[in-house]
Amino acid sequence: MSKPVIGFIGTGVMGKSMVRNLMKAGFPVQMFTRTKEKAEELLNEGAEWQENPAELAKEADIMITMVGYPSDVKEVYFGNDGIIHNAKEGSYLVDMTTSSPQLAEEIYEKAKERGLHAYDAPVSGGDTGAKQGKLTIMAGGEAEHFEKLLPVFQVMGENVVLQGPAGAGQHTKMCNQIAIASNMMGVVEAITYAETAGLDPKTVLQSIEFGAAGSWSLSNLGPRMIDDNFDPGFYVKHFIKDMEIAIQSADQMELPVPGLKLAKSLYDELSKVGGSNDGTQALYKYYKMKAEQ
Structure with missing residues (x-):
């Protein structure tokens, strides 16, 4: 057939x-x-x-x-x-x-x-x-x-x-993006903390990615951050779009999402300084820039 x-x-x-x-x-x-x-x-x-x-x-x-x-x-x-x-x-x-x-x-x-x-x-x-x-x-x-x-x-x-x-798939994807948004902030902060403390972030990952802190973003995007590889697996501009949809849907349900809104504000700032076509791991660049100011 x-x-x-x-x-x-x-x-x-x-x-x-x-x-x-x-x-x-x-x-x-x-x-x-x-x-x-x-x-x-x-x-x-x-x-x-x-x-x-x-x-x-x-x-x-x-x-x-x-x-x-x-x-x-x-x-x-x-x-x-x-x-x-x-x-x-x-x-x-x-x-x-x-x-x-x-x-x-x-x-x-x-x-x-x-x-x-x-x-x-x-x-x-x-x-x-x-x-x-x-x-x-x-x-x-x-x-x-x-x-x-x-x-x-x-x-x-x-x-x-x-x-x-109909619509349930998109609502589920919003759950996915909400979880990623706050998690990405944690991954970036963990790596920049390790570097500031004088640790080798790759060695740190060997410990923390297999414990309670483990996540897809930590294991897959953490190494890209450390290597300054910001090629897009998923564009910042598209992630911002997703977060906007999730915030609009949450607002319609009168559901507070402070972590999501904070993450979006940081990605908005990253986009303003030229990061919209980078991969989502480029949030690391924004944190590094702020740390050096």
Whole structure:
């Protein structure tokens, strides 16, 4: 039995690896991105090109989007030239962008009106997880049709969980980003403390990353900080976007999130001094700069 055609929009730091893993697993992939040059590598490896989201949606059995901001999600899904209006009846729409839970619910409702199955399925794991096919995938949508998507998700991730109805995936991703935000401050402060105390921070990591202080950020981003490697596995500008969404959602629920708001204020300052296109571990640069003032 032939595998479903995947339509993929968005080939950034993570999207490129996700497409590559799908092709390696034998899924035919057609794609679109605003700048075709960014897709050339994947096109040379076997992906097919479509000129716009509408044409892509007409060809795909499963549409996957991995774009930057909620505004980008709206642009590719809505309107006469968008995915929802042009997708084949019965096809699946999967937005893997970290976006607004309320927008995910809107996409679901409008897709349902046209006989389409929409899911929000943001991911965690950064560039490394995307390359290795070990992303965590947090999904929201109908349980009835979820099994159809599992073979696709399991190529890109190893921890795939349906969290609940539409929007639940995005709410879960907000929980993820809230936990990361405060944790990142702790990781940076621990490393800068070690350095200021005259310790070798790499040796310090050998002790603390396996105890109660252990975390993904400490083990994976701590070494990058120490090596002054601020290449983006996940952009600062996108993390700020995520924190904004989480704060807005928390405010709607009248939930105080002081740690999240503090973290966002520090990342805002980092962005102002030119760090928006760095990886999230670049918060270390901001702390170092403040310590030297």
